[in-house]
Amino acid sequence: MNEGEGQLALRGLAVRPARRKATAGPEPAERLPVARVAVDMSLAHLDRPFDYLVPATADEQVVPGGRVRVRFSGQLVDGFVLARLEASEHPGKLAFLQRAVSAEAVLSTEIGTVARQVADRYAGTLADVLRLAVPPRHARAENAARTTDEPLPEVAAPAADGWQRYATGAAYLTALQDGRSPRAVWGALPGEDWPARLAEATAACVRSGRGAVLVVPDQRDLDRLDAALTAVLGDGQHVSLSAALGPEARYRRWLRASRGQVRVVAGTRAAAFAPVADLGLVAIWDDGDDLHAEPRAPYPHARQVLLTRAQHGGGAVLIGAYGRTAEAQLLIESGWAHELAADRAVVRSASPRVVPVGDERDQERDAGAMAARLPTIAWQAARKALADGAPVLVQVPRRGYLPSMSCERCRASARCSACSGPLALSSGHAVPSCRWCGRLAGDWTCSECGSRRLRAAVVGARRTAEELGRAFAGTPVRTSGRDGVLATVPAEAALVIATPGAEPVADGGYGAALLLDSWALLTRADLRASEETLRRWANAVALVRPAQRGGIVVAHADGSVPVVQALLRWDPGWHASSELADRTALGFPPAVRMASLTGRADAVADFLQAFHLPEGGEVLGPVAVSDAEDEDTERALVRVRRGAGLALAAALHQAAGVRSARKAPDPVRIQVDPSELI
Structure with missing residues (x-):
């Protein structure tokens, strides 16, 4: 073999390539080389900050409150830098940050602290709260030129007349x-x-x-x-x-x-x-x-x-x-x-006159009132306001045309033959259809009496607008609801049919307001039914002119009901005090702290096994959730005294962490102090 020739290789054996020199890894920053990062992971057992080394090349870009990318469990995930530190308490080897997304400090110390407190109160994770607190990054907006740091102009002293x-x-x-x-x-x-x-x-x-x-x-x-x-x-x-x-x-x-x-x-x-x-x-x-x-x-x-x-x-x-x-x-x-x-x-000087009327079946009616399903006093109030050139507000709790129907003969609820969902009518010329599966029910037959005739069980806003349009011929009718919400209406004679929360503001105020179908609000199976009814009525009544200018409100409700009494006197504080006293006596929020656990039956049972009930607490249920898509869905309620709220949230978070650590297949939705408690 001549000098310079390569070594002969034996047939069938591969030649091992020459070993390359190992490249040097990144060097940590000289000052404050550790970054404490809130990693964007919603798993309860990982709800804590993690320490990473800051590469020297990214020292200036990694700032407290800034966005970074880190490798976590083999994946690249987002995170926020909570702090820069001299050293870490972690005994093992720290990984380096992958990169700094932005040097913009979008998470302030105050918001970070508040987000942690909110997560602890609601048994959630910091990552979930930060998703709500900090909007997604938009590079073009972030890179826009900053304005000069000039002092903000002075604000004039506000008027105090109001x-x-x-x-x-x-x-x-x-x-x-x-x-x-x-x-x-x-x-x-x-x-x-x-x-x-x-x-x-x-x-x-x-x-x-x-x-x-x-x-x-x-x-x-x-x-x-x-x-x-x-x-x-x-x-x-x-x-x-x-x-x-x-x-x-x-x-x-x-x-x-x-x-x-x-x-x-x-x-x-x-x-x-x-x-x-x-x-x-x-x-x-x-x-x-x-x-x-x-x-x-x-x-x-x-x-x-x-x-x-x-x-x-x-x-x-x-x-x-x-x-x-x-x-x-x-x-x-x-x-x-x-x-x-x-x-x-x-x-008293600011409030309109409020007149409650009982069941419409007990009221005398004239022809116009009969056509519009209005008590006589309501029809007269609307006619007078329209004659004075003022708009009239009609609040209807249900949207749609006929959202619920029943048998004309026996009054049994009309149900779909395929899925047992409620039947509804979308217009006066439509075929009844199921609100759940959408199936047409033109061949419907009552399962109780065999009748084929339907009647309205609940009248919606669009049907109400149609009836009132006939009762007050020639008067403009405007609707405000899910299909289109009006912000304002002019100060002219018109009927404004609105669902709760969609009432437009009238220039100069409404001359009259009619609050229909109070039973739809008061008979809801909800802890807050009475409170919510008064809130919706008060928001509508507040848009009506004072009684000194002829403003009148007709509430289709029994005047002896406490919520109606609160409306008559315009005393929501009295009603809230009474409501709070009742909830205190019965052990309902906000007098106590309560959490709901919702999920499949086996998942809720598994959660309760991992859950350590705080001292003095109690578990109610679980019971089946009737309106859930999955028939196997159950809900359990956990109740503790108000002072044990943080202990309850911590126990719920710990139980969720146990299940997430062992990768439990079915989730359980945890809601602390839910807004709806049925």
């Missing part, structure tokens, strides 16, 4: 402007311009050098509040956040608050986590609206998120509504907040 109608309203504004933190539950008067009052309270807080977060139920309310804030604070002093915005626009506005370019954020429930520095005021309007309850785990309520922020940062609180929840009443009776209400003389 707040002076309330006994301590002016004092509340003064306390905000002086930098103090008053906490109040505000019972708004009928006809109150609540967006203007919230804007004035915000202006008083901003004048003290602090920020504010305001939360409303829906986009219509946000549009009104946005206009009021602009009028009182001026342009560019606040941002509005809602799901209606696109991802880029929403993130751009959110960044303005995060970067300190605005001190005021208004929005729907997700805005409760808005990153406002030096938070001096948190406010929520109509806290009883179910839109404030987050439908995603861990199902926090916007009111509780705001109260947690106020408690953490020492800010002022303003909970306002026309009605009042038992939770708000508990804050008053416990001394945590004070009541901000008007004197009875002021209430």
Whole structure:
């Protein structure tokens, strides 16, 4: 073999390639080389921060509150940097961060702390709460040029005329402007311009050098509040956040608050986590609206998120509504907040006349009232208001045409022959169909008596509009509901048919309001049926002119019912106090803390085996969930005294961690203090 020739290889044996030199791995940052990261993993047994090494090449990009990518259990996942540390308490070897997504500090220390407290209260994980608190990143919005760090302009002192109608309203504004933190539950008067009052309270807080977060139920309310804030604070002093915005626009506005370019954020429930520095005021309007309850785990309520922020940062609180929840009443009776209400003389001067009527079958009717299924007094009130050129509001609890039907002969509920779902009629010329499976039921026959004729069991908003259109011929009829929600209506004679929550605001107020089918609200199998009925009625009554200007409300309900009495006197505080006393005696929230566990029967049983009940607690059930898609679905309730709420949440979280660690196949939905308790 000549020099320089390669070594001969034996036939059938492979030549081992030359071993390469090992490349040097990344070097950790010289200063604060450890990053504590909240990894985006929703598994309960992994609900804790993890430590990673910071590569020297990414030292400047890895900042507390910034987004990073890390390798976790063989996968690349997102995370937030909670802190930079000199050393880790982990005894083993630390892995390096994969990369820094952004050097933008989107998770402030305050929001991180509040998110942890919310997760602990609702037996959830920090990752789930952070998904609600911090919107997804949009690179183009984040990379936009920052504005110069100029001081924010001064805000003029707000007018106090509107707040002076309330006994301590002016004092509340003064306390905000002086930098103090008053906490109040505000019972708004009928006809109150609540967006203007919230804007004035915000202006008083901003004048003290602090920020504010305001939360409303829906986009219509946000549009009104946005206009009021602009009028009182001026342009560019606040941002509005809602799901209606696109991802880029929403993130751009959110960044303005995060970067300190605005001190005021208004929005729907997700805005409760808005990153406002030096938070001096948190406010929520109509806290009883179910839109404030987050439908995603861990199902926090916007009111509780705001109260947690106020408690953490020492800010002022303003909970306002026309009605009042038992939770708000508990804050008053416990001394945590004070009541901000008007004197009875002021209430009487601002309220319309409320007239309750009993069952319509006991009322005399004329031809027009018979056609419109209205008691005589309601028909007369509507006719007078229309003659005066004022719009008339008609609140109907159910949407659709005929959402429920029954046998004309024996009154048995009409059910689908295929799935036993309820039959409904979508229009006067449609064929009855099943609300569950959609099957047409043109050949329906009653299983009880054999009749083939159907009658209306429940009349919806569209059928009501059709009937009233015939009763008041020539009068414009407008509808507001799921198919289209009106924001406002002009001050002219018209019938406005609306479902609860979709009532438009009338210029100058409605001349009359008719509250129909009260039984549909009061007979619901729900702990909050009475409270919710008063809330919906109060929101409608508040849109009617005062009695001094001829405003009248006809409530189709028995006048002896407590909720009707509260409406007659416009005294939601009395009703809330009575409701809270009843729940305390019966052991229901908010007097106690309660959690619901929902899932397949075997999954709920498995969860209860892993669950350690706090001392003094009790488990109710489980029982079958009648309205669930899966017939095997069950629900158990766990009840403890109010002071053991955190212990209950910790025990629930621990049991969920045990099941997630052993990869239990069927999930169990945990809801602490659920908004609906059937």
